Amino acid sequence: MTVKLLGIETATEACSAAVLIDNEVVERFEVAPRKHNELILPMCGAVLADAGVSVNQLDGIAFGCGPGAFTGIRIAASVTQGIALAHDLPVASISTLANLAYQADVNANELVMPAIDARMEEVYWAIYRKTLDKVELIGEEKVQLPVDVGIEEYVSCGLGTGWGAYRDILQQRLVASTENVIEDALPHAQVTVRLAKHKYLDQQMVDAMNALPVYLRNQVIHKKR
Amino acid sequence: MKVLGIESSCDETGVAIIDEKGKLLAERLYSQIELHAQYGGVVPELASRDHIRKITPLIKETLKAADLTLNQLDAIAYTAGPGLVGALFVGASVGQSMAWSLGIPSIPVHHMEAHLLVPFIDQASGLQFPFLCLLVSGGHTMLVQANGLGDHQVLGQSRDDAVGEAFDKVAKQLGLGYPGGPAIEKLAKQSISKRDDFPRPMIDHPSLDFSFSGLKTHTLLEYKKAKQLSEEKADIAHAFQQAVTDTLYAKCQQAIEQTGLDTLVVAGGVSANRGLREKFNQLDDVNVIFPSMKFCTDNGVMIAYTGLQYALAEKFVGTNEIKVYPRWSLQQ
Numbered sequence: 001m002t003v004k005l006l007g008i009e010t011a012t013e014a015c016s017a018a019v020l021i022d023n024e025v026v027e028r029f030e031v032a033p034r035k036h037n038e039l040i041l042p043m044c045g046a047v048l049a050d051a052g053v054s055v056n057q058l059d060g061i062a063f064g065c066g067p068g069a070f071t072g073i074r075i076a077a078s079v080t081q082g083i084a085l086a087h088d089l090p091v092a093s094i095s096t097l098a099n100l101a102y103q104a105d106v107n108a109n110e111l112v113m114p115a116i117d118a119r120m121e122e123v124y125w126a127i128y129r130k131t132l133d134k135v136e137l138i139g140e141e142k143v144q145l146p147v148d149v150g151i152e153e154y155v156s157c158g159l160g161t162g163w164g165a166y167r168d169i170l171q172q173r174l175v176a177s178t179e180n181v182i183e184d185a186l187p188h189a190q191v192t193v194r195l196a197k198h199k200y201l202d203q204q205m206v207d208a209m210n211a212l213p214v215y216l217r218n219q220v221i222h223k224k225r
Numbered sequence: 226m227k228v229l230g231i232e233s234s235c236d237e238t239g240v241a242i243i244d245e246k247g248k249l250l251a252e253r254l255y256s257q258i259e260l261h262a263q264y265g266g267v268v269p270e271l272a273s274r275d276h277i278r279k280i281t282p283l284i285k286e287t288l289k290a291a292d293l294t295l296n297q298l299d300a301i302a303y304t305a306g307p308g309l310v311g312a313l314f315v316g317a318s319v320g321q322s323m324a325w326s327l328g329i330p331s332i333p334v335h336h337m338e339a340h341l342l343v344p345f346i347d348q349a350s351g352l353q354f355p356f357l358c359l360l361v362s363g364g365h366t367m368l369v370q371a372n373g374l375g376d377h378q379v380l381g382q383s384r385d386d387a388v389g390e391a392f393d394k395v396a397k398q399l400g401l402g403y404p405g406g407p408a409i410e411k412l413a414k415q416s417i418s419k420r421d422d423f424p425r426p427m428i429d430h431p432s433l434d435f436s437f438s439g440l441k442t443h444t445l446l447e448y449k450k451a452k453q454l455s456e457e458k459a460d461i462a463h464a465f466q467q468a469v470t471d472t473l474y475a476k477c478q479q480a481i482e483q484t485g486l487d488t489l490v491v492a493g494g495v496s497a498n499r500g501l502r503e504k505f506n507q508l509d510d511v512n513v514i515f516p517s518m519k520f521c522t523d524n525g526v527m528i529a530y531t532g533l534q535y536a537l538a539e540k541f542v543g544t545n546e547i548k549v550y551p552r553w554s555l556q557q
């Protein structure tokens with residue numbers, strides 16, 4: 001059985017789209033802060049053309065659901081809803097942190113810690129176990145001050161803009177500090193589609209209306225009364 | 226031709242489908258009013274979060290009610306501005322991506338132009354260009370000369386608070402609920418003295434601009450000065466409503482004299498106010514049109530209708546870029 005998936009990722013300053021056909025992936029990727037809205041559909045058109053498929057031949061669509069910039073993850077979710085609605089496609093929500101974790105260069109079954117700069121002096125972070133071609137969340141994804149990050153497991157790689165902003169503090173939170181840190185790692189749609197393929201094969205896809213962002217930060221207002 | 230319209234510029238998620246004759250085939254509207262009521266106004270981030278939860282279910286329901294599938298649509302219109310940037314992005318992204326996937330035109334609609342054009346949907350009104358329109362809502366206060374599709378002249382607007390906003394703020398000060406307009410109207414009715422001594426802001430000013438922030442402050446000072454008995458509160462609400470209504474009326478009269486136009490559309494949430502309606506019906510020799518209330522507040526119908534006009538006139542540029550214009554001017 002062939003699997004054809006489109007994936008988009010706009011949660012950070014990076015904007016990307018990818019098409020997976022079985023094990024082959026084509027991607028367009030650009031670091032373009034605040035331009036995701038203009039770039040994303042032309043990018044989707046470009047990767048579909050590169051892969052030689054049209055939207056109505058897709059089996060599903062995947063998107064980076066966050067955590068990340070609120071507007072960015074909402075654009076990804078909205079675009080996904082629109083395309084999924086139009087062609088009645090099932091949807092896979094792929095965590096931005098899982099996306100980073102997948103990029104870690106470690107041995108199978110080692111733990112990695114992706115962290116994204118969440119502004120307001122906080123980071124979005126999580127611990128993932130990296131297996132051969134998957135990642136598995138250990139515990140839950142959180143938004144916290146770097147000094148409040150609590151890790152009990154041995155982590156062998158740190159990656160993401162959270163490490164770029166708070167490397168020293170995060171190192172101190174680890175059981176043992178690690179040399180394997182990639183501060184400029186950004187989520188890629190090619191990973192989004194690879195992780196989505198598992199959801200597709202495991203029949204864990206959802207309906208368009210459930211293509212929703214994962215914000216983690218829910219304190220967006222201080223009640224006046 | 227069938228056009229689907231999406232509205233998500235503020236605190237209403239609206240979806241509608243109309244046909245080439247402008248006949249409404251189905252519509253769905255979800256208002257976030259309760260969500261924001263506890264904060265006394267719209268919280269932009271919460272608005273965006275609610276839009277994205279509601280939009281796809283509303284589109285599905287609207288299609289079902291119209292007994293149509295997406296493949297039967299000919300164009301998709303969405304509000305591209307003005308409005309809250311995050312909220313606009315939800316409707317624009319969904320609309321633009323749907324149109325892109327289906328290979329049909331997408332039409333970005335100016336929210337205020339949609340408010341101006343929606344009275345046409347009621348063909349019995351006999352409305353024709355050019356006409357005057359007083360738009361009075363929570364976010365806007367403007368007097369517009371509508372000449373044709375995409376051709377509107379803003380004759381005057383508020384220099385500070387929008388009228389609805391003034392109603393809401395005054396209501397908050399008087400300890401009434403949100404939205405403030407209906408609360409003040411209700412309270413004003415209970416006024417026995419029919420107090421009417423508040424200033425009419427900018428009424429002698431030669432321009433057609435408005436200003437309501439001074440009146441708002443005046444109202445607050447009067448309230449503080451009073452003993453704050455319930456009768457006094459009703460009197461203050463009455464005086465405030467009278468001052469607002471009179472001011473709007475006077476500026477419209479001035480605009481009618483200046484332009485020589487004899488049709489005036491009064492639209493927007495504040496046009497629900499009965500005191501205002503009674504007053505405007507006193508305008509002699511002028512055809513005053515109050516669009517049906519459900520089209521006055523934000524809705525998807527007006528977006529679909531306006532999109533249809535642009536589709537019929539073939540006035541749109543094909544694009545795959547998702548763009549919103551939070552501060553889009555009506556006059557270009």
Ligand SMILES: Nc1ncnc2c1ncn2[C@@H]1O[C@H](COP(=O)(O)OP(=O)(O)O)[C@@H](O)[C@H]1O
Pocket residue numbers: 235361362363364365388389390392393404405406407410493494495496497498499521522523
């Ligand atoms: N009966 C009324 N009298 C005066 N103002 C009213 C009345 N009903 C509603 N409003 C006001 O109308 C505004 C809402 O109108 P709407 O057209 O939805 O505006 P917007 O979308 O710009 O907030 C609110 O500010 C509300 O207080």
